Amino acid sequence: MTHDAVPWDRPGALSGPIGVPLVDLLDRVLATGVVVSGDLVIAIADVPLVRVSLHALLSSVGERVPAPWADSGPL
Amino acid sequence: MTEDSPEAPGTTALYVYAVCRADGGPALDGVSGVARGEPVRTLPLGSLTAIVQTVRAAEFTDEAWQERLTDEPELERYARAHHEVVSVVAAQAPTVPLPLATLYTAEDRAGLVLGNESARFHTALERIAHHAEWGVKVYAADSPGEDGDETARQPCTPGTPEDRGRPAPGAGRAYLERRRNLRARHERQREDSLRVAETVDTQVCRLAKASRRLRPHGPGTADGHRLQVLNATYLVADHRAAELELLVKDLRERTGAGIELSGPWVPYSFVGEV
Numbered sequence: 001m002t003h004d005a006v007p008w009d010r011p012g013a014l015s016g017p018i019g020v021p022l023v024d025l026l027d028r029v030l031a032t033g034v035v036v037s038g039d040l041v042i043a044i045a046d047v048p049l050v051r052v053s054l055h056a057l058l059s060s061v062g063e064r065v066p067a068p069w070a071d072s073g074p075l
Numbered sequence: 076m077t078e079d080s081p082e083a084p085g086t087t088a089l090y091v092y093a094v095c096r097a098d099g100g101p102a103l104d105g106v107s108g109v110a111r112g113e114p115v116r117t118l119p120l121g122s123l124t125a126i127v128q129t130v131r132a133a134e135f136t137d138e139a140w141q142e143r144l145t146d147e148p149e150l151e152r153y154a155r156a157h158h159e160v161v162s163v164v165a166a167q168a169p170t171v172p173l174p175l176a177t178l179y180t181a182e183d184r185a186g187l188v189l190g191n192e193s194a195r196f197h198t199a200l201e202r203i204a205h206h207a208e209w210g211v212k213v214y215a216a217d218s219p220g221e222d223g224d225e226t227a228r229q230p231c232t233p234g235t236p237e238d239r240g241r242p243a244p245g246a247g248r249a250y251l252e253r254r255r256n257l258r259a260r261h262e263r264q265r266e267d268s269l270r271v272a273e274t275v276d277t278q279v280c281r282l283a284k285a286s287r288r289l290r291p292h293g294p295g296t297a298d299g300h301r302l303q304v305l306n307a308t309y310l311v312a313d314h315r316a317a318e319l320e321l322l323v324k325d326l327r328e329r330t331g332a333g334i335e336l337s338g339p340w341v342p343y344s345f346v347g348e349v
Contacts, residue, residue: 020158021337022151024210027289027306028343029154029175
């Protein structure tokens with residue numbers, strides 16, 4: 001069983017909006033290191049909110065499988 | 076309170092996708108962004124340029140997002156639209172992507188806040204120039220299943236009516252032993268996979284400029300049937316991308332673990348810590 005790089009829609013480019021798996025995309029667009037705070041985003045993408053909601057959506061870390069690391073990321 | 080008149084302040088907001096250097100403003104033709112009707116455009120910020128779009132503020136309230144975060148197709152639409160804009164810009168010049176739904180109440184607010192951070196943007200732009208982000212996920216090797224301890228299994232003979240409910244002597248102990256062995260094996264497999272994850276991370280870190288551990292995806296996601304033991308992401312110089320692919324191939328062969336490489340990504344995960 002080989003797992004090659006997740007195929008991008010347009011190979012090689014930094015531009016695969018279609019081919020990128022949603023879960024990997026959300027890891028990045030939601031958890032991207034925040035450079036600045038927005039006026040409205042404070043209430044919206046406030047980290048705890050995102051954490052809770054994403055947990056429900058993706059069950060990122062299920063109850064049956066605890067995260068292997070205590071500190072395993074920004075989400 | 077939000078008013079319905081389109082001119083009233085607060086009915087529109089400015090969505091900011093990304094920031095890049097002012098020289099060579101990116102072409103944004105054919106990019107639609109997260110909102111319909113309004114163009115994705117540039118907002119000059121002195122030495123920098125922000126990629127922005129005017130959106131209806133009502134679509135970006137707390138409540139709207141609460142709902143959206145539980146509506147996967149909707150969330151996906153927004154995430155992909157955001158990513159498309161970021162990707163188009165990043166394909167043309169080094170770009171600092173902002174998180175999904177970074178909004179300002181007005182253009183001058185965005186100009187003020189982003190302008191005040193221009194030193195950090197420049198630092199981030201320098202850091203990520205000629206680099207891309209690559210995701211590496213490691214999955215535990217497939218479990219061989221419940222067999223492998225056949226010796227401990229009692230032969231299953233249909234009992235006579237008198238035997239029913241009265242297992243052969245020793246059956247209980249054999250059962251417990253089987254359970255214990257199974258648990259021990261699973262524990263060993265888990266430890267082995269975590270060790271593989273550490274090895275992979277250490278090796279990839281050697282050719283990366285920076286790394287971050289993301290939260291492993293649990294069951295319920297697309298790969299829910301496999302146990303993900305590493306979800307990490309690395310900032311790798313463009314000229315080392317081929318080396319990375321070779322390394323991952325080699326690690327796959329050496330460890331036997333499922334290792335997935337994704338990329339190149341716009342360096343979403345490496346613009347915040349500057």
